[in-house]
Amino acid sequence: MDEAICWRAVVENDRRFDGLFFTCVKTTKIFCKPSCPAKTPKRENVLFVSDTETAMGKGFRACLRCKPTEITGVNEKTKIAVEACEYINANRRADLNELGKSLGLSSGHLQRVFKSVIGVSPRKYLEFIKLKRFKDGVSGGKEVLEAMYDAGFESTSRLYENANQKIGMTPGRYKEGGRNLVISYSITKCSLGNLLVAATSKGICAVKIGDSPEELSAELGREFVNAEIRVEGALIKHFVDAIVELIEGNEVGLELPIDVKATAFQMRVWDELRKIPFGETITYAELARRIGNEKSVRAVAAACAKNNVAVVVPCHRVIGSDGGLRGYRWGIERKQQLLENEKADIALERKLFT
Ligand SMILES: [Zn+2]
Structure with missing residues (x-):
C-alpha cells in the first residue's frame, strides 16, 4: 500500500x-x-x-x-480506493474505464469513491506518483533524464510543460466571424453550472461557464457567426474531461492546446497568465510588470476580461492589490470557487507528499 x-x-x-x-x-x-x-x-x-x-x-x-x-471487517469504499491506488501504482496508468473494469465498477462510481477516500482523482494521483518517483530518483543520484523515464514521463516537454505552455495562435484565421472554420462544441454540467467547450481542429477556441446552456450556445454562435458550428461531444471529450478536472480543483498534467483570436498585446497577457502556477494568484499590477509594462494595469485587466477560454487561460488567478477578486467574466462567485478548489487541492498535495 x-x-x-x-x-x-x-x-x-x-x-x-x-x-x-x-x-x-x-x-x-x-x-x-x-x-x-x-x-x-x-x-x-x-x-x-x-x-x-x-x-x-x-x-x-x-x-x-x-x-x-x-478489528472486524473493513470499509468497502476505502478497500476499493486502495486497490485502485495499487493498480495505478503497478500499471502507471489511470484510465478510469480500465480501472473500473478491473475492479468491477462503473468509471463514474469509481471516480467518486476514489476521490472521497484519497482526496484527488485517479489521474491526479498518478501525477503525484510520477512526480514523487522522479524526485526520489533525482535525489537518489539518478540523471534527470533517466529519472524522468523511470518515473513514466514520456518527454521533457511533459515534465516541464507548465513552464513551456505556449498559446497556439494563427493570426488572421478568425476574420469575418470564423468563415471557413469548423467548430465542434459540447455543453456539460459541472459544479459551477453549465460548461461549454468548443474547439477547432487546432485547439480549444472557447470555454464558457454560465447558468443557461441555451445562452452559452447562442453566445458561441454570435462570436463565430460565419463558422460551421457542430454539436460534437465525442471529438472534444478529452478537452472537456480535462477542463472539468481543472474546475474541480485537480491540476491536470496535460497541455491544452488553444486556438484563439487575440491581438499581440492580449496574446502576451494570456501567455503570461498560463505561467501562473496552479493554486497561486498574482495581482493585476504584478501581471503588468511581468509583461514588461508596469503602467499597463488597466489594459492588462481588460485583456483578462476578454479571455474567451475560461480556466484554460487562468485569468481567475489574477486579483486586486488589496486581495479583492475584482471582476470575472463568468461571475465573481465562480472565480472565488475556482480559487478555493485549487487551494484545497494544493493543501492536500502538500499534506500527501511533503
Ligand atoms: Zn493504538
Whole structure:
C-alpha cells in the first residue's frame, strides 16, 4: 500500500482505513490501527504492515488503547480506493474505464469513491506518483533524464510543460466571424453550472461557464457567426474531461492546446497568465510588470476580461492589490470557487507528499 496514503490516514486518525493496514512503532514495539487516538508517532519510527500476523511476527505487541487485533471487517469504499491506488501504482496508468473494469465498477462510481477516500482523482494521483518517483530518483543520484523515464514521463516537454505552455495562435484565421472554420462544441454540467467547450481542429477556441446552456450556445454562435458550428461531444471529450478536472480543483498534467483570436498585446497577457502556477494568484499590477509594462494595469485587466477560454487561460488567478477578486467574466462567485478548489487541492498535495 502507498505509504504516503497510509501516513496521511495515521496523521488524520482516519478510521476508514482501519483493518487495511497497521502502524508498527519501532521505538515502543507496539502496533496500532490508523485511527488510534494515542499521540502520532514520528514518521521515521513507523513501519506499515498489512496484517496483525506480520506485525506480531516482527515482534510488535498490540496497542492496548486501540486494540488492533479486534478489528472486524473493513470499509468497502476505502478497500476499493486502495486497490485502485495499487493498480495505478503497478500499471502507471489511470484510465478510469480500465480501472473500473478491473475492479468491477462503473468509471463514474469509481471516480467518486476514489476521490472521497484519497482526496484527488485517479489521474491526479498518478501525477503525484510520477512526480514523487522522479524526485526520489533525482535525489537518489539518478540523471534527470533517466529519472524522468523511470518515473513514466514520456518527454521533457511533459515534465516541464507548465513552464513551456505556449498559446497556439494563427493570426488572421478568425476574420469575418470564423468563415471557413469548423467548430465542434459540447455543453456539460459541472459544479459551477453549465460548461461549454468548443474547439477547432487546432485547439480549444472557447470555454464558457454560465447558468443557461441555451445562452452559452447562442453566445458561441454570435462570436463565430460565419463558422460551421457542430454539436460534437465525442471529438472534444478529452478537452472537456480535462477542463472539468481543472474546475474541480485537480491540476491536470496535460497541455491544452488553444486556438484563439487575440491581438499581440492580449496574446502576451494570456501567455503570461498560463505561467501562473496552479493554486497561486498574482495581482493585476504584478501581471503588468511581468509583461514588461508596469503602467499597463488597466489594459492588462481588460485583456483578462476578454479571455474567451475560461480556466484554460487562468485569468481567475489574477486579483486586486488589496486581495479583492475584482471582476470575472463568468461571475465573481465562480472565480472565488475556482480559487478555493485549487487551494484545497494544493493543501492536500502538500499534506500527501511533503
Ligand atoms: Zn493504538
